[in-house]
Amino acid sequence: MRSPCFNPLCTSDRICPGHQKPLKFRLCGGLQKGLPFCFQDKEPVMNTHLMHNYAPLPVTFEKGEGAWLWDNKGQKYLDALSGVAVCGLGHAHPAVAEALCAQARTLIHTSNWYHIEHQETLAQKLTALAGMERVFFGNSGAEANEAAIKLARLYGHQKDISNPAIIVMEGSFHGRTMATLTATGNRKVQAGFEPLVQGFVRAPFDDLAALETIAQNNSDVVAVLVEPIIGEGGILIPAEDYLDGIRKLCDDNGWLMILDEIQTGIGRTGHWFAFQHSNSTPDIMTLAKGLGNGVPIGACLAKGVAAELFQPGHHGSTYGGNPLVCATALAVIETLEKEQLNQRVRQLGETMLADFKTALTDVEGIVDIRGLGLMLAIELERPCGEILQQALDAGLLLNVTADNVVRLLPPLIISDDEAEQIITITCDLIKNFLSTPSA
Ligand code: PLP
Numbered sequence: 001m002r003s004p005c006f007n008p009l010c011t012s013d014r015i016c017p018g019h020q021k022p023l024k025f026r027l028c029g030g031l032q033k034g035l036p037f038c039f040q041d042k043e044p045v046m047n048t049h050l051m052h053n054y055a056p057l058p059v060t061f062e063k064g065e066g067a068w069l070w071d072n073k074g075q076k077y078l079d080a081l082s083g084v085a086v087c088g089l090g091h092a093h094p095a096v097a098e099a100l101c102a103q104a105r106t107l108i109h110t111s112n113w114y115h116i117e118h119q120e121t122l123a124q125k126l127t128a129l130a131g132m133e134r135v136f137f138g139n140s141g142a143e144a145n146e147a148a149i150k151l152a153r154l155y156g157h158q159k160d161i162s163n164p165a166i167i168v169m170e171g172s173f174h175g176r177t178m179a180t181l182t183a184t185g186n187r188k189v190q191a192g193f194e195p196l197v198q199g200f201v202r203a204p205f206d207d208l209a210a211l212e213t214i215a216q217n218n219s220d221v222v223a224v225l226v227e228p229i230i231g232e233g234g235i236l237i238p239a240e241d242y243l244d245g246i247r248k249l250c251d252d253n254g255w256l257m258i259l260d261e262i263q264t265g266i267g268r269t270g271h272w273f274a275f276q277h278s279n280s281t282p283d284i285m286t287l288a289k290g291l292g293n294g295v296p297i298g299a300c301l302a303k304g305v306a307a308e309l310f311q312p313g314h315h316g317s318t319y320g321g322n323p324l325v326c327a328t329a330l331a332v333i334e335t336l337e338k339e340q341l342n343q344r345v346r347q348l349g350e351t352m353l354a355d356f357k358t359a360l361t362d363v364e365g366i367v368d369i370r371g372l373g374l375m376l377a378i379e380l381e382r383p384c385g386e387i388l389q390q391a392l393d394a395g396l397l398l399n400v401t402a403d404n405v406v407r408l409l410p411p412l413i414i415s416d417d418e419a420e421q422i423i424t425i426t427c428d429l430i431k432n433f434l435s436t437p438s439a
């Protein structure tokens with residue numbers, strides 16, 4: 001059977017080595033990104049009532065516990081992805097479940113028309129951890145970034161700049177709303193959705209000289225928006241002085257420094273926030289993913305002038321920061337603190353990185369092995385989307401991003417033994433993949 005790619009723009013003509021049938025790329029965004037999928041092997045999970053914007057792997061999970069998931073056939077999987085850096089405390093963590101249930105039994109939602117105590121408490125906690133002053137709560141990462149973009153524009157207008165521009169990075173990912181996909185430095189995310197939003201200037205990542213050149217030539221710039229480590233774009237870790245360099249440039253030019261910590265925040269890299277590996281604090285920082293451990297929440301934190309920009313009527317969200325999500329996020333933070341997970345993540349991340357390097361030393365076809373905390377990447381010299389399905393077959397959930405980067409974002413609570421299992425299975429998969437000639 002030859003089944004078409006879900007995306008009509010996909011023109012893949014690669015052949016499945018097992019079946020000698022065409023492989024089509026799922027999740028390809030029209031440009032062959034993501035997972036090549038042999039339709040001989042497994043039927044895609046098709047649901048006639050859902051739009052085709054996702055192309056899920058053929059597995060349905062029914063329950064989870066810690067770093068483990070079980071599918072509807074009783075098969076067990078080790079989760080090295082955490083729902084893409086979301087479930088830092090793993091699945092069904094008792095403290096999260098308890099906070100969620102207790103709050104659901106008491107009060108789920110009122111409205112931002114009224115004072116919400118949990119919001120205040122969570123905002124106080126987050127600002128204390130981050131050295132920031134105020135928070136806006138939304139429901140997702142994209143929404144948190146939208147708030148940051150709106151703050152930057154208000155800031156620009158306050159300075160009498162009528163077309164304020166934000167510097168954004170090549171290779172970045174900031175979300176799927178119109179402004180955030182425009183900010184995203186990946187044409188595949190933008191293709192088909194033109195006209196894009198105005199007011200963004202693009203620069204290469206990890207290139208302070210490029211930012212300096214923009215500073216000299218563009219007086220409309222009001223802010224820099226950057227991921228401390230590029231996540232979706234392949235776990236790209238900049239030079240150690242990069243964030244400090246951006247901070248200095250922002251100070252010298254009167255720009256706001258905006259950090260998208262949606263993937264790196266809440267302990268993922270071994271500090272509460274990745275910027276805490278540097279000496280600089282941003283003016284604005286966005287969070288989501290790990291903050292709710294699966295409960296939808298986004299947060300835009302600000303300090304200084306940026307914290308005072310929003311006035312009543314400027315921005316809002318019906319659900320943002322409701323009692324249910326805030327009570328859960330507070331439980332997430334308290335648990336991370338109680339279990340001292342930042343320390344643990346720093347130590348385990350270093351061990352895992354070293355173990356990957358040892359296990360894959362001299363393996364031909366590996367370009368780089370890198371990571372910080374439990375944000376780990378093995379870059380291969382060729383696209384390796386098929387590893388996703390092979391990992392699933394081997395009972396492991398991981399991810400391939402930027403075509404050729406195996407990405408691991410395990411729960412922060414994994415044991416040494418689980419970490420070892422992740423390393424063993426992943427290395428076997430990679431060695432096996434690289435020993436098979438490309439189609
Ligand atoms: N920013 C970064 C760095 C991300 O990794 C993501 C999601 O992967 C987003 C923004 C968008 O978050 P959401 O999918 O919650 O809108």
